[in-house]
Amino acid sequence: MEGLSKSSFRELEAFKGLKKSNALKLLATFEFHSRLNSPAYKKVTKIEGPKDVFLRYQYLEDFSQEVLVLIMLDLKMRIIKEQVLYQGTFDSFSIDVRQVVREVILAKAKSFILVHNHPDEETKPSADDILSTKAVAKTTKNLGIKLIDHIIIYKGGFSSVINNEEV
Numbered sequence: 001m002e003g004l005s006k007s008s009f010r011e012l013e014a015f016k017g018l019k020k021s022n023a024l025k026l027l028a029t030f031e032f033h034s035r036l037n038s039p040a041y042k043k044v045t046k047i048e049g050p051k052d053v054f055l056r057y058q059y060l061e062d063f064s065q066e067v068l069v070l071i072m073l074d075l076k077m078r079i080i081k082e083q084v085l086y087q088g089t090f091d092s093f094s095i096d097v098r099q100v101v102r103e104v105i106l107a108k109a110k111s112f113i114l115v116h117n118h119p120d121e122e123t124k125p126s127a128d129d130i131l132s133t134k135a136v137a138k139t140t141k142n143l144g145i146k147l148i149d150h151i152i153i154y155k156g157g158f159s160s161v162i163n164n165e166e167v
Contacts, residue, residue, distance in 0.1 A: 081107045112140075117153045
């Protein structure tokens with residue numbers, strides 16, 4: 001498995017029967033796994049604010065397609081579980097509110113944070129980012145689960161959908 005995890009996109013794409021989208025998902029999974037096992041990454045187990053999220057997921061700025069990560073938290077803002085939910089295209093993906101709710105409930109999280117990247121280096125949330133954040137926040141609020149923030153990571157920085165909009 002270690003040899004496979006060091007494969008390039010072109011090497012993965014060359015595997016017979018492996019679609020381009022699945023090769024991209026594998027690359028994201030391998031990268032996520034290597035980051036999870038790095039000493040610097042393991043230091044942060046509690047989220048104090050948006051900067052902690054940025055430092056933990058700054059590597060997303062180098063991805064060539066949008067990736068959405070769900071961070072599930074307990075009452076003390078400690079990380080219970082982290083999961084890559086989607087891998088989209090260069091400039092989009094769509095959030096399935098039901099999947100977010102399902103994952104948060106299964107993890108027994110009290111709150112959660114959404115994180116995704118903007119490979120196009122756009123610093124502001126898109127209209128879709130704002131609409132999907134509002135939809136997720138409204139649905140989970142009715143269940144007693146709080147969306148703490150939706151952080152967008154771009155080359156060299158981050159922004160907060162929650163702090164930039166009335167959500």
